[in-house]
Amino acid sequence: MNSHEASRDASAAPAARRPWYRKLGMQVLAALVLGIAAGLVFPKFGEPLKIFGDIFLALIKAGVAPLVFLTIVHGIASAGDVRSAGRVGWRSVVYFEAVSTLALAVGLLAGNLIPAGQGMTAVAVGAVPATAAKAAPQGFHDFVMHLVPDNFIGAFAKGELLQVVVLAVMVGIGILAIPEARRVRINAGLDLVSEVLFSFINLVMKLAPLGTFGAVAFAVGSNGTAVLIALAQLVLSFYAVIVLFIVVVMGLIARLAGFSMWRFMRYIKDEILIVLGTASSESALPRLLIKLERLGCAKQTVGLVLPTGYAFNLDGTSIFMAMGVMFIAHAYNVPITFEHQLGILLLMLLTSKGAATVSGGSFVVFAATVTSTGMLPVEGLALIFGVYRFMSMAIATCNTIGNSLATVVVARWSGTFDRQAALRHLHPERYPETACADARLDDGNLLPEDTNDANPHPSGIPLKAAGTSH
Template sequence: MTQQSEIAGSPTVERHACAKRKPPIYLRLGFQIVAGIVLGLALGFIAPKLAVDMKILGDIFLRLIKMVVAPLVFLNVVLGIAAAGDLKNVGRIGLRALVYFEVVSTIALAITMVIANFSGVGTGMHLAQNAQEAAAAHAQYGKGASTTLEHFLLTIFPDNFIGAFANGSLLQVLVISIGLGAALLMLGDQQRASVEGALNRMSDLFFKFVDVIMKFAPLGAFGSIAFAIGSSGMNAVISLGYLLLVLYLSLAFFVVVVLGIVLRLYGFNIFRFLRYFKDEIFLLFATASSESALPRFFDKLERLGCSRQATGLVLPTGYAFNLDGTSVYMPLCVMFLANAYGIPLDLHQQLGLLVLMLLTSKGAATVSGGTFIVFAATVTASGLLPVEGLPLLFGINRFTSQAVCICNAMGNSVATLVVAKSTGEFDPNAARNEYQRVFGTPIGKVI
């Protein structure tokens, strides 16, 4: 009895108990990010001029994140292909992913176009086109925005290895990664093992680097939110409040209902899935940039049971070809401009715009404002809508980006899970153990 008491009170047991004990709430990243958001909101309303100056904090954090995104995507795709073992397996995963991307993106566009027609966003604004404003808006947003199939295809393929990373072109980095991954599979076993080992060590190093950068996430969240409120106040929100309301409800419907049904078919519960990624969702909301949480999604999806090859191939490819939030945003804003300027769009024109949006939404930048850039490209390329309406939407771009990037990230996380399960690249025991570790409760059949 005495011996058992001694063992129970031994330093080893106490150390294990301390290791399992959760850190204080104020030391958790999620709490710190939320605190940064709240303080940023308060400063934006109390001292708007000072809040605008805080933009530098958000910009610095996003620059740090952008710095590591391209190398992380490169390393994860190459290692994902290497882990697949052969090009046939890579093609099997990639083909299923692309089919899934196109089906879900089309569903998002079609559903939102219907919502946009019935909601009547922009109706009653009676805006008139002004030649001077049109020219200024076109000069600011329309430059280089014209999108053709030829131009789109050319932008996919890089003409400079280093330039693709320097410019942060995700599509070009993907092309390089896929090509280099295929070349890696063609090497002899000894050469391949040494190269793969080096890439694995580099990947581990970059993830540790991300952990260091994430220490600054609360400051980035504080600066970004303070600037958004301090620069725009509530005027933009009130004037375009209905559009924001419809957009947020549409994005919530897509995530909870559409993605919820998809997850249910594969044995997952959408609400538990969202809870698992709650810290990343807070970070996305604060920074309005999908890139800010991308490294953490790589790590968490692997811990949730998705294999490295599935995660490394599907997740970064999804950020180029499966931007569900962007697909919800674009039809609503198209119909908003059409209704605001009294431009009737018949069924044929709307279908044509859907096809155009299916093209222009590919490769949308994952940085803050990327969705607005591809929307400007769509407006310019369509020739149907007034470009002078773009600054109007740009005024609330910060608030729309916050919700859109969350939907983009959740859509790609679900896509990774679905493709992993459908291709046998998923470990259900790992998923159950991870949920058990995070939530601390027994997991049922639907996890």
């Protein structure tokens, strides 16, 4: 056995002996099960635990806005010129609009075929949430004006992701106008600041199991089984449509792009479990930025497509809004013609953009859409709000998978994708060294001990930065 083979065996061995309880995904899954049990058996005990979920999501939100800003700015600045960044940008927009429209159409079709909501108005419901009751219709003028921040810092302080994206694009294009010699130093500085943010997120992610336990225990304990049984048809049919959309639509897109959707989901399974437990797609963003780059997507493509998709490519939100509208129409016996549904689809294409990615944001946007139609009773919002926390798990999960897939597809479309690197990560059984590298993220480690190693990784990332030094 030569020295290279010995080194490879040594690096692969720890991954096989790693105990299951060290994997962040397994910790979140265990917390999810315990949270359900605690909420069902001790409902009064489960409700106060909401604070753990709120703390975790608040910490994640604190780091996501600056992280999105930095990744987009760096993605544009490292593209070298506006034309290169624009090539990735327009492809992203085309993909986002096409798939979002398809998701809305699938949701409306499912809402027509599945009579969920009929006879549901007899169910006792609570009051409409204050944020939903105050949701006002958003016209095109309001939407466009909301894109433009009137205060640079205010966009970050308020967590306005759309405004942060707009600022990042403008700053990134501005950097491209700076002479290259100085631009190199700026990019190096952005890398250093990003490393600090990733270290912060890495620490916060250690709290993911605790946040999951508290959030799920509260959801089960506060809603109780009566509401869940009364609205079981809506929840189950929604989950079924989400699964079908991922398997059929996204599976077909992945196949056309030349890879297996099943293997891709297995590669990001820990991130899927984190999102499923926290009902927030933001919770997986920092890890996905690292993982998709390791998969072979160019850093500038990941930095442009993934954060932008969190504001413009919300497939799960689109399906929820479409099915929710049809559910309220069924529940209150409001006839909706094909022309009405077409108009609502166009309306939702506008309102679904920029839905907040933290838990609950989609419901506020949905409330604004229902109000905007002028033909659906606002009281119907309370029907769905009773089980929205459970539906938001599927919404956030679908959004996360959809944006991850979009990043890979746009990278392939733009010619910024390393297919050989992807094969190593999607087929870990063939490449034990790569499997050991991916194991670092399973332990919740976003950053290595040393990111300045000069030995290049085949995917374009230094060996230690890719986590091969286990």
